[in-house]
Amino acid sequence: MEKQHKNTSLIRRFVPYYKKYKWILALDLFCASLTTVCELVLPLIIRFITDKAINDMASLTVEVILSLGLFYVILRLIDGVANYYMADIGHVMGAKIETDMRHDLFSHLQKLSYSFYSNTKIGQLMSRITTDLFDVTEFAHHCPEEFLIAGIKISVAFVILGNINIWLTLVIFSALPIMLLTTGYFRIRMRKAFKRSRVQTGEINAQVEDNLLGIRVVKSFANEAIEEEKFDVGNGIFLDIKKDTYRYMAGFQTTTRLFDGLMYSLVVVGGSLFMINGTISPGDFMAYLLYVATLLTSIRRIVEFSEQFQRGMTGIERFAEIMDEPPEITNAPGAKELTNVKGDIRFEGVGFHYSDGNNEVLSNIDLEVSPGQNIAIVGPSGSGKTTLCHLIPRFYDVSSGRILIDGQDIKNLTIHSLRTQIGVVQQDVYLFSGTIHENIIYGRPDASREDVILAATQAGAHDFIMQLPKQYDTYVGERGVKLSGGQKQRISIARVFLKNPPILILDEATSALDNESERIVQTSLEKLTKGRTTFTIAHRLTTIRNADIILVLTEEGIVEQGSHEELIKSEGIYYDLYQMYQDLDELNEDY
Template sequence: MKTYFRLLSFAKPIGKYAVPYIFTTILAVIFGTLNFALLIPLLQALFSEDNTKAILTKPEFQYSFEYFKTLFYYHFYQAKGTYGIYGSLKFVSVIIVCSAFLSNLFRYLSQRFMEELRVHTMQNLRVSVFENVMNMNVGFFNNERKGDIISKVASDVQVVQFTVTSTLQVIFRDPLQLIAYFIFMFTVSVKLTLFSILAVPIAGIAIAALVKRLKKQAQSLQESYSNMISFLDEALSGIKIINAFNAVPFIKQKFKDENIYYSRINYKMIRRQQLASPISEFLGIVTVAGILLYGGYMITHGQSGLTAAQFIGYIAAFSQVTRPAKAISEAFTYINQGLAAGERVLELVDTKPQIVDKPTAITAELFRNKIELQNVEFSYTDRIVLDKVSFEINKGETVALVGPSGSGKTTICDLLPRFYDVNGGSILFDGADIRDLKIDSIRAQIGLVPQESVLFNDTIFNNIAFGKPNVTLEEVIEAAKIANAHNFIMETEDGYETNIGDRGAKLSGGQRQRLCIARAVLGNPPIMLLDEATSALDTESEKLVQDALNRLMQNRTSLVIAHRLSTIQNADKIIVLEKGKVIEQGSHQELLTKEGLYYKLINMQSFGAEA
């Protein structure tokens, strides 16, 4: 129940929907029960000539059930006395029609309020999950499967919507309807009602045994579904590799196996869920048969004051008890699936980002001096990536990071905007530890051009103006010109309003990279982090991109990860890394003179270029 109430907390303000729902539901139950209570006088009018119990005096008004009952019978016998049996039939029929209309009207209104509550809850829950995911640091996504996150945000929330929140309707309305029916039945016959209640615990035990394993199966079902989503995402992302390696049959079989496993669990759950309704209905019919026998015996042997009309009305009311009882049993079978999905969603909601602002964090002032790395240490789990790395980046300098793969170049670029936090040492921003500064104020001063072009399925304009809603077309065009992108943009079908497809699939690699540069230019940050992305481009695209990068770095402080060493020979400082340590630093000429690792890397690339 703790999970259930946690999920309901997303319905706030719940009173806005719950109060009118409760009010309309109570009225629907009252008028719904009244329909069956009116069967007794209707049958009496048809089959009984006995007027000895006729109420001849109009009762005095008071707030009680007895008053309204007496008032009804007063008018009933007045109509019967004045207009005969047919007149009383018309009177009762009109009351039944009005009662049925009001019952269904209030039932419709209550369903509307519940639907609004359900949608409102789902909306709040999904937004909360997504916002929390967006607050996670980059390291979180390295340890989680993207498909599992997508499944929780999309599928699991949907399951919660149609099970947990929808059962609110059943949990309140149907027990209330059951209570109303039993109150009516107790007023007709205490003995018969006590006899009928004996079936309730029997049905409860049967349903409880049936749904015992449903929650565990539901958890397995949701996990299997998230595995399929993860697999689908990976298959779509790697479709070229799958085709290139003739791995289509292998991928098909892998997906088929997971789908069979998911279907098998789903089938077992459905089989259990569908058993609940027939069992509860069968037990209800058995009880009705027992009531017929027991009630008939009491009437025929004179052991009950029941009239035939009252007995038939009682049977009619009890036959309706199975409907809400059936709904409750079904709700308990489905709610386990909702709770299992809800636990997965809440697990994501409760996950806290590892990198957050300190309560005492202050806003970083505009960068004016230097960035210092002092004995920085960092590791991914047990693997040490950076080992006491120290160097400075002065304002206006271009500093390049070079070294073999795995030497820690990209990690340093990730530490500066606090995608990760250092394990040891510190990074100083104008003398202040970045952990003492607000994350947003640091990132606002840093522009990033990653090695892999990250673009969105949107227009060129929106990709360049990403995250800046008030940017004008003129500003976007100016940024595109600096990035050498304006000319090719104007050659597209709709210019800056051209949609570039999923991840920019409609553009070449060089065009995608120039859009990323334009996006970085538009923010006009004082610090640039450039994971040079020219190595995978053709000669013409490389020249255009490199020219755009050179423009981007003008009058800015830049940290460049160099893959092609020829592009960073003019850097003010080159930091050479190997196995997470700084082994050399200096200008291009100074490092060549030392004839160390940098010298070897230059010769290797030069030899490769000549070959």
């Protein structure tokens, strides 16, 4: 994901965001031109008055002076209106572009696969979607303005100054390329420092998120001091990066100020010599000084904008890095909708390995599941039980072979239609920060209140919900922290009841619960699985005795399959596992 982008490629990526606002941008640039004209007219007025005062004082009447004054006042009024538009509507345009980019970034993140999130810190992603784009508003607004204004001022100043004295003008303008080359050294390092700063901001976000989500573990081990020490290390790195950034900024600004002084010296000394020789008039000299001041002001604004430009480009670069991350799971060309699902599922020679490794997690898996069957999967940790189930909704894609639902290869189905037909209940329940109602209705956003209550009742959650202070409108806290494990699990089951999918995946849904909670949740799951094709990943083998087929999965693949009674009779791996779990259960009961 860390990839260097050239400014030209980043600009090409950014320019299309102006398309929606092209008329706002056009008017903004027109206003920028008007403000520039106002600045360029003043030296001409002063030149005119100075020359008249020296050469023909009689022609410099009150009427002429008042006319010039009125003309300039009108220009300043136009300048004021134009500047207001730029400051208001122009900035809003920049904010809208930032909003559009943030939307696109968030939308793209929704498409990225499980493997991407397995290898990426959430804090880094939070940084990219928030702080990295803050400077885009100013960049989007000021970048076209500043370059247009600078272009007009430098071009017009060159023409007017050249007409006054071409030799002095050439001397002054010859210093500009030298200044650009000198400041370029610092510009490149500023860009790198800004990017390092953004990366470290993401690291700090990730560290803070990790600490706050695990604050109960921190406090239970009384390790606050250790966490503070870890934070101070990251915070110190951030400070070092900031020091480098400000050092390069200081060098950049000092260089421009030195060239600023050099060009003023050239104008004052050279202009004075030309005036002594009679080559230019005092009025020309005054105009020359004012235009050079205008020119240097423009250059200084570009220099100052360079810092903002580099910040904006860094934000765009970090944006582009995520947008360039390809989704691993995509719809095939001509993918079909999956409808009227019966629940017939077949694995044909399925193999799988993660993209970052060569070791196969699964190999040569052949399996036929009839509609409505309950398939239980057992085996040692790391044998690929969860991975096998995650292949069905295409959380990962098979490396070899294929999976069919009702005779259709899942790779030829649209991802959305496939996943809407599959419900997943996981061991690690995730509840969103919100109310119980909001969490249950997530299973089917268009459901009525009555449907939500019915789903909660089916999941065995209605009774405990009605005992809460605000019932279905009770706030569950961050990740459902205000509820017990059993309560959270029942809400997650209610969510699936509401979705009403024909295919279910139960990923060790009761393994983290106490015996009483497990009994209640198991009753809810038995209701949920009725009439649905179900894959149950089991930790406690006593919960799967009634499964139609039990698969024993090891690193060598499916080594045993059959009903509970059949596998017990065969006295193989399942028999040994079941005996071990029975002994553990008896031991727990004794305690």
